[in-house]
Each structure stands twice: as structure tokens, then as C-alpha cells.
Amino acid sequence: MAGCLRCGVPALLLFALMTSAVRAAPGASAGPPPYTFRLLAERHLRSLDALPDMDADGYGELAWGVSYGMMALNVLYEATGDTRFLARQADLVERVLGKRDSNLAAAHGSEAYVDYQRGRVLRSWGTSHYSAGRHTCWLVHAGMLLYPMAEYVRLVQAGGDRTRPWLDRARRVVPAVEETIAEFDAEWRDGPQPGQGYYVFPSGDLAPNNQMNAPGRALFVLADVTGKTEYRDRARKLAAYFRSKLTHVADGDYYIWAYSQQTPDGPPGRGEDVSHAAINAHFAYVAWEHGASFTDTDMARLARTLTHGLYLGGGEMAATLGGREPNDDYTGQCGRWGFLARYDPLVETAIRDYIASHPRSGALSGTTGALGYAYLLRARGLRGAVAATR
Numbered sequence: 001m002a003g004c005l006r007c008g009v010p011a012l013l014l015f016a017l018m019t020s021a022v023r024a025a026p027g028a029s030a031g032p033p034p035y036t037f038r039l040l041a042e043r044h045l046r047s048l049d050a051l052p053d054m055d056a057d058g059y060g061e062l063a064w065g066v067s068y069g070m071m072a073l074n075v076l077y078e079a080t081g082d083t084r085f086l087a088r089q090a091d092l093v094e095r096v097l098g099k100r101d102s103n104l105a106a107a108h109g110s111e112a113y114v115d116y117q118r119g120r121v122l123r124s125w126g127t128s129h130y131s132a133g134r135h136t137c138w139l140v141h142a143g144m145l146l147y148p149m150a151e152y153v154r155l156v157q158a159g160g161d162r163t164r165p166w167l168d169r170a171r172r173v174v175p176a177v178e179e180t181i182a183e184f185d186a187e188w189r190d191g192p193q194p195g196q197g198y199y200v201f202p203s204g205d206l207a208p209n210n211q212m213n214a215p216g217r218a219l220f221v222l223a224d225v226t227g228k229t230e231y232r233d234r235a236r237k238l239a240a241y242f243r244s245k246l247t248h249v250a251d252g253d254y255y256i257w258a259y260s261q262q263t264p265d266g267p268p269g270r271g272e273d274v275s276h277a278a279i280n281a282h283f284a285y286v287a288w289e290h291g292a293s294f295t296d297t298d299m300a301r302l303a304r305t306l307t308h309g310l311y312l313g314g315g316e317m318a319a320t321l322g323g324r325e326p327n328d329d330y331t332g333q334c335g336r337w338g339f340l341a342r343y344d345p346l347v348e349t350a351i352r353d354y355i356a357s358h359p360r361s362g363a364l365s366g367t368t369g370a371l372g373y374a375y376l377l378r379a380r381g382l383r384g385a386v387a388a389t390r
Contacts, residue, residue, distance in 0.1 A: 037374070041370045042076075044370035047065075047366055048069045062145060067147075070152070074089065075375060079377045086155065114135065115136050123179050124137040124180050124183050124184075125141050139187065139207065139214075140210060142181065142214075146181060149177050150218050177222060178226070181222065189264070196240045196244065197241060214279055216235055216242075220286050242283065242287075243293040247268045247270060249309065254307075256271070273321075274333055275333040277305075278336035281302050281340065284299075285302070302343075304344070307347060310337075311350040319331055332365070336375070348379065348380075
């Protein structure tokens with residue numbers, strides 16, 4: 001097995017450090033030292049170094065792969081202050097923006113890049129998945145990529161002298177992010193209640209929760225970096241809408257929700273899978289950071305969604321919120337809930353327990369694994385900062 005980036009530490013040793021004592025009951029182990037999370041995150045980011053030609057559609061290589069690596073780079077910078085993560089991010093952001101349909105159409109001709117739903121080439125990333133081979137741009141894919149781009153800009157803007165070398169490059173990213181999110185303005189709706197809002201598909205059907213909340217994260221951060229109230233207002237309306245669609249489970253004190261309510265005023269429902277639900281839970285976290293709809297109590301309950309509504313004990317996870325049967329179809333994505341370890345260390349322990357019980361299944365692998373380990377690293381630091389103030 002290969003070792004980790006720049007460190008020469010064998011991967012098997014890292015895995016042993018990572019999983020030591022995690023088979024005890026959640027909360028019983030202090031876990032590995034924080035540097036182990038960093039090394040594991042960097043190891044899993046190797047896939048970005050050998051990124052294939054990104055003329056491939058946005059579904060396979062960008063929205064559900066590269067985006068997680070971009071998020072991990074931001075989180076690793078936050079957790080460590082190492083500007084090498086931002087330097088790598090600057091190059092990656094510019095490369096991904098250059099693969100929008102509008103750029104590819106200018107280089108290769110527009111015929112292959114016309115969005116069949118909207119009848120034009122969009123300044124976004126298209127795919128033929130989900131649409132019987134017809135090319136279209138999905139808001140969720142734009143959101144998955146725009147959020148880490150906007151967050152990169154925010155981090156550079158806030159970094160003072162330390163991040164000044166990237167400031168001009170980051171500023172040039174902002175108009176591109178704005179023009180891409182604007183491509184979907186016609187699909188925004190206010191309601192169904194005052195102070196709420198949501199997105200629809202071009203057909204008029206309600207977009208599932210994750211498909212509107214992925215861009216919702218970008219809207220919050222765009223408001224930060226531009227100061228524009230229209231982004232903040234729309235993001236806050238999305239947060240109020242999603243908050244209204246959570247069901248509180250009293251036995252365990254956690255939340256569940258559905259993949260989609262089908263209609264804007266439909267009942268909350270239940271049973272979203274662990275992977276898509278991670279996007280929605282993280283949107284709630286970003287909303288909480290911005291003081292929109294979600295409270296400290298909500299964050300604690302979302303942490304218990306993982307520890308009580310997904311984790312079954314014995315290193316097993318359910319595949320859907322509130323599920324009661326082990327299922328590994330989606331549970332390898334549980335690391336993407338790691339940001340909630342900021343509120344409850346049992347989140348970290350449950351994730352480590354899952355990893356220890358699935359050593360050959362690829363649990364927390366690739367860019368999603370990098371993001372999971374980065375989240376756990378940052379959460380350790382944030383918990384320590386809170387403890388120091390008490």
C-alpha cells in the first residue's frame with residue numbers, strides 16, 4: 001500500500017491509528033491524533049492530481065467528484081492555515097470554470113451543448129444523465145461546484161496578508177459564479193409560506209431538497225463575498241423552507257426528512273438516503289453559521305440524526321434516515337456528516353467505528369473520503385476552541 005502525501009507514513013499504519021479503539025462503544029475512545037486526519041485527507045486528494053480530461057460530462061467527473069475535493073481543500077485550509085491548499089484550489093477552480101458548457105461550446109461548437117430543456121447553451125455544466133441521453137444542466141450540479149468556489153473566495157478575502165497572493169485571482173472568480181447561478185433564476189419561486197422559497201425544474205415540478213440546497217450554500221457565501229442582499233434573501237428563504245420540512249423524532253431527539261415533498265406544500269415525509277441527506281444537513285449547517293432559521297438545538301439534533309437515526313451500533317449504518325437495517329449501498333458516504341462532530345464527538349466515533357468495520361469496502365475513499373477526514377480534523381479544532389472558552 002502506498003504511503004501518504006509528503007510524509008512517507010505507510011497507509012496501513014495510518015489506518016491502524018485511525019481505527020484504534022473505535023470498536024468500543026461510541027464516546028469511549030479519544031481517537032487518533034488530529035494529524036492523522038490531515039494525512040488521510042491529503043492521501044485521498046491524490047485523485048485530483050491525475051484528473052482526467054474534464055470535457056467529460058458534469059455528472060461523472062465534476063459535480064459528484066471534483067466538488068468534494070474542492071470542499072476538502074477549503075476545509076483543510078481552515079483547519080491548518082496551510083496556504084498550499086488555497087494555491088491548489090486556485091488552479092482547480094479556474095480549470096473547472098473553463099469546462100462550463102459555454103466555454104466548451106465556444107471552443108468546439110454549440111450543437112452538443114444546447115440544453116434541451118431551456119433551448120440554449122448555459123454558463124453551467126451539462127450532462128446527459130437523468131435525461132435519456134439529452135444534454136441538460138441541473139441546478140444541483142451547479143450548486144455542488146459553485147459552493148466551494150464561493151467559499152474559496154471568502155477564505156481568500158478574509159485571510160489578510162497571508163492570502164494576498166491569491167486575491168486578484170479570487171476576485172475574478174466572483175463574476176463567473178454569479179453568472180452561473182443566475183442561469184437558474186427563472187426556476188426560483190417564493191413561498192409556499194411567507195419568508196420561504198424554493199426551486200423548481202424547468203417543467204415546473206418541485207426540485208428535491210438536495211437539488212435546491214446545494215446551490216443554497218453557494219447563495220449564502222455569495223452574499224458574504226459580494227454584500228448583495230438578493231443572494232442573502234434567497235438563501236434565507238431556502239433555509240426557512242427546508243427547516244419547515246424536518247420531522248422531529250422524539251425518541252432519540254433527532255430529525256428526519258424526505259428526498260422530496262413532491263409539491264411545495266407537501267408533508268415533510270421521511271427516508272432520504274445518507275448521501276443526499278448529507279447535502280441537506282450541511283446546508284442547514286451553513287444556514288446556522290449565517291443565523292438563518294437553524295439554532296444550536298437544531299445542530300445538536302442533526303448530529304443525533306447520524307448517531308441515532310443512521311448509526312445502528314457495531315460499526316453498521318442504515319442507508320436511510322431513521323432506517324433500522326444495515327445497508328452499505330450509500331453508507332460509505334457517512335464521512336460527509338463529519339462536520340457535525342463540532343457539536344457532538346459521538347459523530348466522529350460513530351464514523352470511525354464504521355470505517356473500522358468496513359476495511360475492505362472503500363469506506364471514506366476518494367474525494368468524499370478526503371472531505372470526511374477534513375471535516376473531522378476541523379471539528380476537533382472547533383471543539384477545542386469552544387472548550388477553551390468555557
